[in-house]
Amino acid sequence: xxxxxxxxxxxxxxxxxxxxxxxxxxxxxxxxxxxxxxxxxxxxxxxxxxxxxxxxxxxxxxxxxxxxxxxxxxxxxxxxxxxxxxxxxxxxxxxxxxxxxxxxxxxxxxxxxxxxxxxxxxxxxxxxxxxxxxxxxxxxxxxxxxxxxxxxxxxxxxxxxxxxxxxxxxxxxxxxxxxxxxxxxxxxxxxxxxxxxxxxxxxxxxxxxxxxxxxxxxxxxxxxxxxxxxxxxxxxxxxxxxxxxxxxxxxxxxxxxxxxxxxxxxxxxxxxxxxxxxxxxxxxxxxxxxxxxxxxxxxxxxxxx
Amino acid sequence: xxxxxxxxxxxxxxxxxxxxxxxxxxxxxxxxxxxxxxxxxxxxxxxxxxxxxxxxxxxxxxxxxxxxxxxxxxxxxxxxxxxxxxxxxxxxxxxxxxxxxxxxxxxxxxxxxxxxxxxxxxxxxxxxxxxxxxxxxxxxxxxxxxxxxxxxxxxxxxxxxxxxxxxxxxxxxxxxxxxxxxxxxxxxxxxxxxxxxxxxxxxxxxxxxxxxxxxxxxxxxxxxxxxxxxxxxxxxxxxxxxxxxxxxxxxxxxxxxxxxxxxxxxxxxxxxxxxxxxxxxxxxxxxxxxxxxxxxxxxxxxxxxxxxxxxxxxxxxxxxxxxxxxxx
Numbered sequence: 001x002x003x004x005x006x007x008x009x010x011x012x013x014x015x016x017x018x019x020x021x022x023x024x025x026x027x028x029x030x031x032x033x034x035x036x037x038x039x040x041x042x043x044x045x046x047x048x049x050x051x052x053x054x055x056x057x058x059x060x061x062x063x064x065x066x067x068x069x070x071x072x073x074x075x076x077x078x079x080x081x082x083x084x085x086x087x088x089x090x091x092x093x094x095x096x097x098x099x100x101x102x103x104x105x106x107x108x109x110x111x112x113x114x115x116x117x118x119x120x121x122x123x124x125x126x127x128x129x130x131x132x133x134x135x136x137x138x139x140x141x142x143x144x145x146x147x148x149x150x151x152x153x154x155x156x157x158x159x160x161x162x163x164x165x166x167x168x169x170x171x172x173x174x175x176x177x178x179x180x181x182x183x184x185x186x187x188x189x190x191x192x193x194x195x196x197x198x199x200x201x202x203x204x205x206x207x208x209x210x211x212x213x214x215x216x217x218x219x220x221x222x223x224x225x226x227x228x229x230x231x232x233x234x235x236x237x238x239x240x241x242x243x244x245x246x247x248x249x250x251x252x253x254x255x256x257x258x259x260x261x262x263x264x265x266x267x268x269x270x271x272x273x274x275x276x277x278x279x280x281x282x283x284x285x286x287x288x289x290x291x292x293x294x295x296x297x298x299x300x301x302x303x304x305x
Numbered sequence: 306x307x308x309x310x311x312x313x314x315x316x317x318x319x320x321x322x323x324x325x326x327x328x329x330x331x332x333x334x335x336x337x338x339x340x341x342x343x344x345x346x347x348x349x350x351x352x353x354x355x356x357x358x359x360x361x362x363x364x365x366x367x368x369x370x371x372x373x374x375x376x377x378x379x380x381x382x383x384x385x386x387x388x389x390x391x392x393x394x395x396x397x398x399x400x401x402x403x404x405x406x407x408x409x410x411x412x413x414x415x416x417x418x419x420x421x422x423x424x425x426x427x428x429x430x431x432x433x434x435x436x437x438x439x440x441x442x443x444x445x446x447x448x449x450x451x452x453x454x455x456x457x458x459x460x461x462x463x464x465x466x467x468x469x470x471x472x473x474x475x476x477x478x479x480x481x482x483x484x485x486x487x488x489x490x491x492x493x494x495x496x497x498x499x500x501x502x503x504x505x506x507x508x509x510x511x512x513x514x515x516x517x518x519x520x521x522x523x524x525x526x527x528x529x530x531x532x533x534x535x536x537x538x539x540x541x542x543x544x545x546x547x548x549x550x551x552x553x554x555x556x557x558x559x560x561x562x563x564x565x566x567x568x569x570x571x572x573x574x575x576x577x578x579x580x581x582x583x584x585x586x587x588x589x590x591x592x593x594x595x596x597x598x599x600x601x602x603x604x605x606x607x608x609x610x611x612x613x614x615x616x617x618x619x620x621x622x623x624x625x626x627x628x629x630x631x632x633x
Contacts, residue, residue, distance in 0.1 A: 072369075072373050073366070073368075073369025073370040073371070073372050073373035073374075073386075073608075074369075074370055074373050074374075074608055075366075075608065076608070077373075151400075156402070157402065238359075238387060238389075238397070238402070239387075240357075240359070240385040240386060240387040241365070241386060241387055241388045242365065242368075242369045242372065242385065242386035242387075242388075243383075243385040243386070244372065244373070244376055244383075244384070245383045253355065253357070253383070253385045255385075263388060265489070266362070266489050267489070268486065268487070268489055268490040268491075268492075268515040269515075270515070270516065273515075
């Protein structure tokens with residue numbers, strides 16, 4: 001933003017020396033370019049190295065045993081063990097988070113963007129708080145969940161407690177992403193809708209929301225991807241580390257993939273490390289699949305104004 | 306219908322049929338397993354419900370092994386094991402949130418009060434003995450016994466000891482090479498806690514490996530080598546290594562099954578506990594699980610590689626639990 005303003009307000013200064021500055025900046029430009037490429041290389045290199053490492057380490061375990069078998073408490077039987085209970089636990093939690101978090105998040109965003117008067121102090125306070133909540137460390141949400149949801153409300157160390165806490169954790173992300181998407185819909189669309197006699201609700205539900213779907217979907221799925229990888233709040237919320245049954249209801253005890261991976265890695269036997277690497281690949285595959293859906297939705301439904 | 310769409314639908318049908326067949330097969334297999342297990346079970350009806358275990362990660366391998374063995378005969382009972390640590394386990398236990406608490410030390414006064422305040426009565430049961438062994442090479446003719454202070458001098462985080470004559474002036478001028486477990490193991494936590502006074506505090510310039518075999522190879526092949534690991538592992542390799550006696554203040558004590566079980570090999574041996582609450586024992590599935598735990602204790606301890614209980618310890622374990630059952 002600031003760069004163009006400088007050139008437009010002071011054209012007479014930059015014009016005469018422009019040839020000189022251009023020539024002088026060439027080595028700088030090259031260095032800057034190289035620096036950017038180096039950054040990209042570092043980011044990409046680290047990611048590739050990590051992926052390669054878990055793939056190599058978990059190669060022997062990358063088969064159907066991973067999701068068809070339960071964990072075992074016997075080291076001698078680790079080669080026939082899997083992480084089914086953790087996988088199913090993760091799927092339970094993430095589905096519940098979607099059911100709890102998405103409607104609340106999306107409707108809050110619609111309210112804030114379309115209905116709320118941003119000049120009112122309470123709406124501004126609300127906005128400020130949502131921005132702040134997005135930056136609160138996840139362990140804080142875990143402790144809050146332990147005190148209020150698990151103990152005071154008496155929901156205990158169950159699937160539903162985990163889902164509620166993770167929903168609270170990613171709610172600000174969903175709200176912020178949805179607001180951005182709604183804001184990106186041009187004002188002229190709304191005005192045209194009003195001009196044709198549509199009510200506010202008709203405008204929002206038939207014009208604004210459909211146009212904002214790609215942005216909302218992308219933001220929501222990325223938020224869910226974040227929730228799926230969270231381990232810190234679940235540790236506080238009493239996710240167990242050894243369980244040989246799948247959750248069968250909201251009040252069931254559970255474990256999740258990040259927790260299971262963490263426990264496997266702290267064990268000293270090499271078989272556990274191998275199984276952990278396999279589980280990491282499984283978790284990565286889920287997150288990757290979800291992000292691919294987000295990219296697909298965005299490309300498929302994106303509108304250009 | 307568009308041919309592509311048709312092909313897609315057909316494919317999808319085939320796919321869903323395959324999935325269904327797979328699910329059905331899996332269900333059959335599961336049913337088959339549980340049927341066999343039922344037949345194997347030594348009498349007793351089919352139980353259901355939950356058994357919630359939480360606490361020390363050192364004791365968890367015992368409870369997990371017990372849960373796995375138990376699942377073979379009582380597949381309807383859902384046993385879950387958490388690893389919140391001994392303290393975290395007691396916190397939940399004294400709120401009535403768990404049935405059994407795994408502990409690598411006895412319950413503290415503060416925790417006792419919390420349990421009392423919540424009206425939770427419990428019984429402490431010793432389920433295994435844990436012991437560590439400090440080993441040197443068979444060629445090491447000078448060292449026979451080390452005091453805890455000498456061990457601390459060697460292993461404390463700021464230690465610069467690199468020669469045996471720095472440990473004790475009477476020892477020869479022989480380079481000291483250290484081997485030990487990595488930071489992830491319970492052995493490391495226990496050793497650092499007892500010797501250096503703080504869990505996890507250790508010098509880091511030693512050959513660390515999660516694989517105990519590396520320690521065995523390293524120490525046995527190095528004249529001035531020194532390392533430590535679980536006692537059961539030393540027993541398996543006693544022909545290659547020499548175990549040092551440890552002086553914890555009451556004279557040199559040799560590590561052995563006997564001294565570990567009698568808890569005289571201090572401070573590197575300790576009992577491991579489970580705590581069972583009165584309220585939990587009233588639930589038939591918890592009572593049955595603990596009974597099973599006690600019956601199969603030898604197999605369980607062997608699986609988790611701890612030092613087994615002595616006959617008197619087993620007798621105490623059984624009578625303590627019987628008393629608990631009779632009281633509720």
